[in-house]
Amino acid sequence: MxxxxxxxxxxxxxxxxxxxxxxxxxxxxxxxxxxxxxxxxxxxxxxxxxxxxxxxxxxxxxxxxxxxxxxxxxxxxxxxxxxxxxxxxxxxxxxxxxxxxxxxxxxxxxxxxxxxxxxxxxxxxxxxxxxxxxxxxxxxxxxxxxxxxxxxxxxxxxxxxxxxxxxxxxxxxxxxxxxRGDQPAFLAARLESDGTGGSHVYRTGLRSELNGTPLRNTKLLVQNGPMVYKWAVQTVPQGMRSLLDKAGIPMEAVDWFVPHSANLRMIESICEKSGFPISKTLYSMVMYGNTSAATVPLALSDAAAAGRLSAGQTLLLYGFGGGLTQAGLLLRWTV
Structure with a gap:
């Protein structure tokens, strides 16, 4: 060389x-x-x-x-x-x-x-x-x-x-x-953020204002639920379609949708707007509540333990929340 x-x-x-x-x-x-x-x-x-x-x-x-x-x-x-x-x-x-x-x-x-x-x-x-x-x-x-x-x-x-x-x-x-393997299991990803909406979900630290908005300095989580709900149901279905288009995979080929389990009504609305059936959607909030970063892996873990996931299935994972942040990931399941 x-x-x-x-x-x-x-x-x-x-x-x-x-x-x-x-x-x-x-x-x-x-x-x-x-x-x-x-x-x-x-x-x-x-x-x-x-x-x-x-x-x-x-x-x-x-x-x-x-x-x-x-x-x-x-x-x-x-x-x-x-x-x-x-x-x-x-x-x-x-x-x-x-x-x-x-x-x-x-x-x-x-x-x-x-x-x-x-x-x-x-x-x-x-x-x-x-x-x-x-x-x-x-x-x-x-x-x-x-x-x-x-x-x-x-x-x-x-x-x-x-x-x-x-x-x-x-x-x-x-x-x-x-x-492992000679074929990719991570098929496509999509990340998005909108920092202008940061004051809709926050927890205070050293600073007491964000984007000119005064914050409630309680050290506890503060959330503007209606605004987060509106943002998610408007943007997540668009993000799902964009991710699938990027991968060249039709919605019908997705076996399981695994969104962040914030609220079942929010997920139902996202499914309705995206055209994805709620019957093929995995979520974890019913018995665990909204566990933030843990909702998606808990839904996957429970589904795997119940035998609902099989090698070769296509999964669409989609997280969204404070920041405001979004992340979609298309996977070929191999476990």
Missing amino acids: RPSETALPQLLHAEITALGGYVPDRILTNDQLAGMVETNDEWIVQRTGIRERRLCAPDQYTSDLCCAAVDNMLARYPVSVHDVDLILVATHTPDFPCPSVACQVQANFGIESAGAIDLNATCAGFVYALHMANGMIASGLHRKVLVLGADALSRVTDYTDRTTCILFGDGAGAALVEA
Whole structure:
């Protein structure tokens, strides 16, 4: 090789090879919420489809949820995490600003020689992290990536605000992404953001205004539900069609749609506007609530455990949420 020449890394194909999920033991039902704020089970189910949600124990945080999800994955699949070379954790409720949740996962499992990064794309975070894992593997820079989506939203929920406290729960999902196979399993991706809508979903930190809008400095999650709902049902169906057009795959060829499980009524509206049947849609909010970055992996984990996913199926994953952020991913299922 001449001095001016550079050896390019061999392009590799990434596949999801294992899944895991975890939700805490403590259950908060709609009837229990009715004793905390002015609401009732019928009102909540009619508007959100949520019947109960899981909450962390007093000594349980996002890193604990992540480690439990990995334990669940290891119990279900003949895989190891000891040779993982990168850990990506999607969360906006880390135990600490520093150290990262990813570093805590690395320490818990004694994974040597692995990079560890937290990323925050809120409810779109897990799909973003899968996209990044695919890029890392396709470039040849990494061969085995542990991807986690987890949030402990009960830690930042205002339980005096009935418009938000009825929605949120805690949970985590894990996926192992490896360099395998001679055919791509990650078929197409689409990312989008609209920072002008950032003040519709926020949690305050060092700054008390955003885009000129004063923020409620409560340190708790604040959401303008009607605006987020309108944004999602208008933009997600367009994003789905754009992603499928990019891949050259018709809507009818998709076996499962796996959107962020924010609200069942929102998902029903997205399906209606996109023309995709709700009967072929996987969601996790009914018994777990909106778990933010964990909703998509929990839906996948539960569907896999129930035998609903099969090798060769085409899945359309779509996360959307605070930022405002969106991420769509088209997968050929191989697990």
